Structure formats: structure tokens, C-alpha cells
Amino acid sequence: MLAALLCGCSVDEISVSSPPPVATPSPTPPSTGFEPALPRLASGPHLGMITGFDPLNAERAEQAALRYQQARASGASVGRVQIDWSELETAPGEFDEQALADAFEDPGLEGMNLVVLVSTLDTEGLTIPAYLMEGDGLRDGLTLGSPEVVNAFTVFLDWLGPQLMAREVWLLSIANEPIGPIEDGLATEDGAVTFYSTAMDRWNEAVPEIGVTATFTLAAPSGIPLFFEAVRSRADIVSLNFYCLTADIQVTGQSEWEARLAQMKADAGDREIFIQELGCPVGYSPQARATFIGGSLENQVAFFEFFGEAFATDPQLRAATMFQLYDWSPELAAMFGDLLRDQGVQVAGDRLEEWLATSGFLRWEDSFERPAWQTWLSQLERVREAREE
Numbered sequence: 247m248l249a250a251l252l253c254g255c256s257v258d259e260i261s262v263s264s265p266p267p268v269a270t271p272s273p274t275p276p277s278t279g280f281e282p283a284l285p286r287l288a289s290g291p292h293l294g295m296i297t298g299f300d301p302l303n304a305e306r307a308e309q310a311a312l313r314y315q316q317a318r319a320s321g322a323s324v325g326r327v328q329i330d331w332s333e334l335e336t337a338p339g340e341f342d343e344q345a346l347a348d349a350f351e352d353p354g355l356e357g358m359n360l361v362v363l364v365s366t367l368d369t370e371g372l373t374i375p376a377y378l379m380e381g382d383g384l385r386d387g388l389t390l391g392s393p394e395v396v397n398a399f400t401v402f403l404d405w406l407g408p409q410l411m412a413r414e415v416w417l418l419s420i421a422n423e424p425i426g427p428i429e430d431g432l433a434t435e436d437g438a439v440t441f442y443s444t445a446m447d448r449w450n451e452a453v454p455e456i457g458v459t460a461t462f463t464l465a466a467p468s469g470i471p472l473f474f475e476a477v478r479s480r481a482d483i484v485s486l487n488f489y490c491l492t493a494d495i496q497v498t499g500q501s502e503w504e505a506r507l508a509q510m511k512a513d514a515g516d517r518e519i520f521i522q523e524l525g526c527p528v529g530y531s532p533q534a535r536a537t538f539i540g541g542s543l544e545n546q547v548a549f550f551e552f553f554g555e556a557f558a559t560d561p562q563l564r565a566a567t568m569f570q571l572y573d574w575s576p577e578l579a580a581m582f583g584d585l586l587r588d589q590g591v592q593v594a595g596d597r598l599e600e601w602l603a604t605s606g607f608l609r610w611e612d613s614f615e616r617p618a619w620q621t622w623l624s625q626l627e628r629v630r631e632a633r634e635e
Contacts, residue, residue, distance in 0.1 A: 290633025321630030457482030554625025
């Protein structure tokens with residue numbers, strides 16, 4: 247479960263011994279003429295955010311409530327719920343409605359159009375019900391494409407569909423950065439193609455009102471091309487995670503953002519794009535500490551100015567949720583850094599910890615408001631104007 251909390255932090259792409267990749271954009275598809283495929287989401291671009299993964303004390307909860315009030319007033323319109331398949335199916339064919347209800351109780355979701363991530367493959371492993379698992383993998387020689395696993399998920403989706411129809415949900419994502427478990431040998435690309443193709447075909451037939459997709463890193467189209475295309479061809483929208491970071495966790499600037507955005511658009515083809523996690527850490531430098539990743543308050547401002555402009559003007563960019571309102575707490579960030587340091591990867595662990603500990607609009611220690619928060623509010627207003635509300 248701790249690994250799942252990374253929720254898209256692209257650890258599967260970390261490389262401390264090779265130079266950062268240079269994005270090579272493919273020809274960009276036209277920026278007009280995308281067919282609307284999300285009937286529960288009003289036309290035009292939408293932005294929102296998540297709070298974080300640490301529990302908030304009373305003071306931080308009060309600050310978060312204030313920020314969500316400001317965000318809604320400025321035009322924030324989407325929110326995200328995250329839960330694992332393994333949390334919802336407790337035994338074969340037995341589903342925990344209360345666990346699902348609890349996932350929707352975040353006060354930050356009030357009044358938002360919701361994306362639900364129900365992970366099956368997640369950044370660092372399988373998030374599949376325990377009765378199908380043994381250790382970190384599937385039991386008894388099962389694969390992701392085995393009929394028992396495929397059929398179990400189909401039954402689960404038949405239960406989930408009415409649950410989401412009863413709520414303000416416009417999109418379901420059924421994987422989060424699955425390239426990691428595939429590269430680690432916990433699943434095969436062929437098995438993933440079978441599993442997700444079957445699931446998405448069933449969902450599109452049974453619940454056409456709610457879009458369906460899977461969420462990838464930018465490495466997926468080249469790293470797991472058959473899987474990516476199987477999803478893209480069935481998805482109502484292409485879902486990606488994007489940060490202002492290289493693969494070896496160094497903060498980037500606008501030329502890299504432009505190149506990566508062009509690549510995203512090319513990979514999405516004729517589909518609109520949802521950026522499930524859009525983030526840019528400031529690094530330790532603003533706190534007068536030695537930095538391992540670079541970054542600055544000014545760079546974080548520039549990042550959200552750049553993407554606010556992009557969402558307001560490019561019809562292929564449909565929605566995004568910012569990652570995240572609060573920094574990760576020092577304790578939780580250090581825990582994830584230790585996961586790498588304990589494997590002898592000191593540099594990557596230090597960089598990962600700094601990224602998570604400086605990822606927010608609000609500093610964890612004292613709720614200090616970074617300048618990018620006001621930039622975010624202004625971009626929310628700009629995007630709201632772009633959808634002509």
C-alpha cells in the first residue's frame with residue numbers, strides 16, 4: 247500500500263546513471279476537431295487539484311478548506327478519487343460499498359466533477375484482490391490475461407458502474423503508471439492487453455455515460471506500445487501524469503515542457519488529454535537548503551502559467567488535476583526516499599524525498615503560501631473563461 251501512495255510519481259522512470267532523455271516530438275495532430283466523448287463533463291477545459299496523502303491536523307484542514315473555497319470561486323471544476331480494486335473487492339464477488347463511499351468523503355470534492363482512479367496495476371505493483379494474489383504476484387500461475395482474473399474484474403466493473411453513475415463521476419481510470427509492474431515482471435504486456443481491452447470494451451458497452459481510460463507515464467507509448475495503443479483506441483480520453491522533472495529527478499524549464507507537451511499531443515493522436523497529475527516542485531533552494539533537484543519559486547510559477555495558457559487555448563487539453571495542495575510531510579517524504587536509499591540508490595532517494603517534500607502550493611511545516619498559488623487561481627479563472635461560463 248505504501249508504494250501505491252506514490253500515486254504516479256514515475257519512480258519506474260528514475261535513472262541516476264544515465265543522462266536525462268531528450269524529448270523528440272512527433273508531428274503534432276491538429277488542435278481542432280476532437281469529438282466530444284465525455285457526456286458527463288461540460289464542454290471546454292477543466293482544472294482541479296488534490297490535497298495530498300498525509301492526514302491533516304485541524305490547522306491544516308482549516309487552511310485546505312479556505313484554499314478549496316478560493317479555488318471553487320476561481321473556477322476549479324474537477325476532483326479526483328483514488329482507491330484500489332483490492333480495497334473494494336474483499337472476497338470473490340463481495341464488494342465493500344462503505345470503502346467506496348468513504349473515498350468520496352473528502353470535503354475538497356464538494357461540487358466537483360469527479361475522476362475515479364481504481365488501480366489494478368499501479369506504479370510499483372499489483373493492486374488486485376488478495377484472493378488472486380500470492381506474495382507480490384498472482385497465485386497459481388495466473389497471469390493478468392487469465393480468464394479467472396479477467397472475469398473477476400468484469401464482475402467487479404458490473405458492480406462499480408451503478409455506484410459511479412449515482413455520483414458526479416465523468417471518468418474512470420483503471421490503471422496508474424502500469425509500465426512499472428510490467429518492467430518488473432509482475433505482469434506481461436500481452437496479458438495487460440487482454441485484461442484492459444476486455445475491461446474497457448465491457449465498460450464502454452455497459453456505462454457509456456462515464457468515460458474510461460488508463461493513466462500512463464510519458465514513457466509508456468514507446469515502452470509498452472501494444473498496451474498503450476490497446477487503451478488509447480478504446481479510451482474516451484488519454485490520461486497521463488506529468489511533472490517538471492527529468493527521469494533522474496532534475497527540475498526542468500519551459501523548453502522541456504514545450505517538447506514534452508508536443509510529445510503528449512502526438513501520442514494521444516485524435517484523443518483529448520487528461521493530465522491526472524500535473525506538478526512542479528520548488529526544491530529546497532527557497533528554504534536556503536542545499537538542493538539535489540534544482541527548482542525555484544519562480545520556476546513553479548512559470549510552470550503553472552505555461553499550462554494555464556495551454557489549457558485555455560488548446561482544445562486537445564481537456565482537464566488536469568494539480569499535484570498537490572500541500573507538500574508531503576517530511577516524515578512521509580523521507581519514508582519514500584528511504585525505500586530507494588535502502589536499495590543503495592542514495593542519490594535517487596535524496597532527490598525523490600526533496601521532490602515530494604516541496605511539491606505543494608503550501609509548505610507542510612507552516613502552511614506558507616507559495617507564489618504559485620495566486621498564479622493557479624488566476625489560471626483557474628482563465629480556464630473558466632475559456633469554457634465560456
